[in-house]
Amino acid sequence: MNTSYKVKLWEVRPNRRKSKDGKPGKVISYTARWVVDGREKSKTFQRSAQAANFLSDLRQAAKAGEEFDVNSGLPLSMLPREAEEKPARTWLEFSLAYIDMKWPGVAPKSRDGLTDTIATVTPALVRDDAPEAPDAEVLRRALRGYYLAPQDRDRPRPPEVAEALSWLIKASLEMPEVAKAANVRASLNALSRKLDGKSAAASTVTRKRAVFYNAFEYAVELEEPGFEGNPLDKVKWTPPQVAEEVDPRVVIGPRHMDECLTAVTYVGKRGRGRRLRAFYGCLYYAMLRPAEAAALHEDDCTLPETGWGEFLIARTLPESGARWTDDGSTHAERGLKWRAVGAVRKVSVPPVLVKMIKEHIAEFGTAPDGRIFQTERGGVVGSTAYGDVWAETRPLALTPAQVASLLARRPYDLRHAGVSLRLNAGVPATDVAEEAGHSLKVLLDIYAKCIEGQKGHTHKRIDDALGH
Structure with a gap:
């Protein structure tokens, strides 16, 4: 048994839930911490008194000059007692x-x-x-x-x-x-x-x-x-292969997308569908994830009178359910997916979307915190809302056969279509990956089957290179 007399005891640390407003949250447990021969040890308790009593036992043993087991961190006098009173935990x-x-x-x-x-x-x-x-x-x-x-x-x-x-x-x-x-x-x-x-x-x-x-x-x-x-x-165990490729059948083209963006304005009462027209436009024309569009602020946008604009994407509002957040809200603001904290992603915005965003702000304004998209009461646009409206939009804009198909069945498919649109337009994959928030490898793995009509251009370039 490896033992040591080198023991250092720290104060009990309360473990708190995170609070959205940055203030200390509710304490949910208490951790006793100490060091034996340079190796940090900890034990968590539900009550502060339990953690304090445990540290008191360790302190008394150290004062008495007891040896401590380096592996468990416990004084030798406590090892038999722990073995008798507490078997291996389940x-x-x-x-x-x-x-x-x-x-x-x-x-x-x-x-x-x-x-x-x-x-x-x-x-x-x-x-x-x-x-x-x-x-x-x-x-x-x-x-x-x-x-x-x-x-x-x-x-x-x-x-x-x-x-x-x-x-x-x-x-x-x-x-x-x-x-x-x-x-x-x-x-x-x-x-x-x-x-x-x-x-x-x-x-x-x-x-x-x-x-x-x-x-x-x-x-x-x-x-x-x-x-x-x-x-x-x-353990030798082979996990199932993750089928990451986007099914080309979900990809909607510009003409059908334009028809859907017109049709959505007829959905619902009190402008329910019109409120989401530019939201869907962000998924398609700017390749945003729904949680990124929901978090988009007016200050994040450069919207010129003519030409292309730009989004600076720095936050998301993923939906998780009230029971998983500390403050009972259904959304919690986070940074960008797969990016370092504080990272910002630039996305070029075509004129059609610039115009759409301007019209949206002129008609509906912005939320008190600057969000472009909001519910009638200023809340965060949730998945149920934009999912239900999209489900009502498809039958208005598409043929019965298309409605029954996979074509743009989910709002997230609009992002897939937006990425495919840029790739098929000849935008370099590195640029598309950067603006979509993907690595180049992931982009090509996911969208390889959605790239069409490139062989003719490729063959011509090879012929030109060969002097044919």
Whole structure:
């Protein structure tokens, strides 16, 4: 056993939720921190008194001249007591510690994905001799709605939820068992399936596996028994291939897009559709993501009297649901996707969109905070609103066969069409990638099948080079 007398104790640190206004949020847990022989240690508690008492025990042991175990960080006198009073913790117990560690620093959508992943793998990490499991949907509802998220743990539990959680608490595997290859593989298989047993989307599996891997990394960091390394690195498992290519059938051309932008003005009462005409124009003509268009401010726009304009895209308003944000809002402002904090992306704006934005501002003004697009009450334009309006627009502008097809079925398909439009117009892929917010590799991987009509130009250039 590696021991040391070099011990330094720090104060208890409260862990707070993030607050949108920048003020300190509500305390959700308390972390005791200390250092043994230069190695930082920590332990999180639900109450401040628990963390303070734990540090007091460590302090008394250090004053008494006790040796501390470098691996666990505990004085030797506490090792037997911990072994007797607290066996190896279960996956369910570890999951709460992992979520509490991640929660304050992650975005609302990431919180959603975090609990989604843990709720997916947890029913697979149970003892073989456990009694028959409760219904899978009840287990998932119990974990997602009453147990994993910090704000849900004190909610009154319906009887079936209480029974499901009681079963999980008793059946959950201890961490050394979780690290075994067979159980790791069972978890990965669970990530690959939906509740109905059908295969999950490849992108979903990839996203969940990344969260699961990160949870195991935290177990390694905490030196959980059995986690000398990340068990996922030892299991040969091939994730499903992510089909990232855009289906060319979703791409709408300029003529049909123009017809849709006319048709949308006839949708809904009190100008509901007209409010979103320029919003859809931003997705198509400027290749914006919906969350980027929702966050677009008038100050972000250069709108000249003639010619091309420019957008400076620096923020997004992704939709996550009120239960995942600290202030109960449905949107939380974030930076650009896949970019460093504070990054700004320039997007060239064709005259048709410049005119559209100007007309929109003249008719509807801007929100109090400067956002160009807003609801009638000044709120953020949500996915339900722009999705419903677009669904009503397609039948007004397209033929029945086109309505039944994949053509621009989702508002996000307009962004795909905008990228395809520029690529097919001969704009260099490097420029399109920069303005669309993609890497060049991702752009070519995703849109390779949407580039048409280039062979003739290519052949002519080769002929000219060869002198033919």
